[in-house]
Amino acid sequence: MRTSTIAAAAGTLALALGLTACGGSGSGSKGSGDKLVVGATPTPAGEVLAYIQKNLAKKAGLDLQITEFTDYVTPNTALQEGSLDANLYQHTPYLKDFNESKKTDLVPVTEVYLPPMGVYAKKPKGITDVADLSEGATVGIPNDTTNEGRALQLLASKGVIGLKKGVGGTATPEDITSNPKKLTVKPLEPAQLPRSLDDLDAAVINNNFALDAGLSPKKDSILLESSKGNPYNNVLAAKKGDADDPRIKKLAKLLTSPEVKKFIEDKYKGSVLPVEAG
Template identity: 70%
Template structure:
């Protein structure tokens, strides 16, 4: 069953919890502009990018940084809204917009940081053209991620979506399905584990890399960066955009040093954002 971000991963969040890095404090700095900036992130690539900044760039920039890692897509935003985080890095703009709409939160983007392209993976075929008639394709069950997955399949001509289908597209918006694909909607974190049971799965970049999959080597279909609206962004609660600590981190995220780190570490599996 498809979920909006209001409900997605609720069970996962309770089961997996979160892992903290840094000082391990339980709350943000509550508006202390000179204190440690507490930033929530998924482990890969956001947590790795932030760790690079913390270890190599933050001190020189006069920034004290604490990273809290989350294993789902809901808790980082609820924690940010409630004030136990000062910022987060893990989501794209369509996801943020839908989250604000469905949850009544007031979170805003500060800067685009990098693009983690979504990909199609399979243990049964090595060429997307070999996807057979009636194949089962697992897709994320969250509103914006499912729409993103379907748009990727449509861009390859595997399906056709109705005119005007937006970022919240669902299987109900499929108007042509020449291969008679069957869609299995799963929590995004479960998609890598589904590869033994389905013909292919459309997997978010961070969960693919967490599972040891290389987007550039293992994906049989990968998003293009050109005109892609799904760059991951640094987000804060509205009113905190001008926090000097946030401004420092935003500047570092689009700095030449971080762009070089992303290019060298991920070798095309994650791309520096065009902004900055």
């Protein structure tokens, strides 16, 4: 798997800073009286967890500590190594692919929300729809396996490109079978895509990085994923064997509570979609 990576030093620094900000590392022990250290990307996962920490955790008897990361690899590495008790930032296809490539044993605990992936273009270029892309335009996509395939599927859903039959979420640029606009598809580090918009005609950007960059998926995207039948809901994840940890089960219940659903709906106004109960 060509997993999205940031330099090891940067990942280590992000972890160190996050742990310092939260007052310590994971407890490495189980039990309802211990603090629960959860890793997350800042937006939306970190904000959802911060809402729970401020408004719901104490009443539920949960000592929730949050560690923020700016990449997609370090939170899983930290979870596997035990400095985190759980994390929230990824969908199940990414988690499964990470397990296969890194020989980890992480499991999804519960689905929480869908952060729809979108296609964005700088407004001065006058592009308001993917149909407006000019011939020969350059479109950036995430360079990790699952999100690369997801981005290509999104472009294909509107006929911008055609893909080999049956490739699904494992699609790569080599699977493009038709390209009527002769687009150049450019895989880039997911976190770099918003910063690269000035050098691209458009980019397919993961929801959290779009929000971090001040983009509104609902208002600013020129194409946005539908929630219907979408396999990319983000999940609370834990190490295999820890899913029944009372602290993790307590957090899972809070993450799918009516209060958190309302928080997501009110704060993100359709740019992040809570998973429906049941």
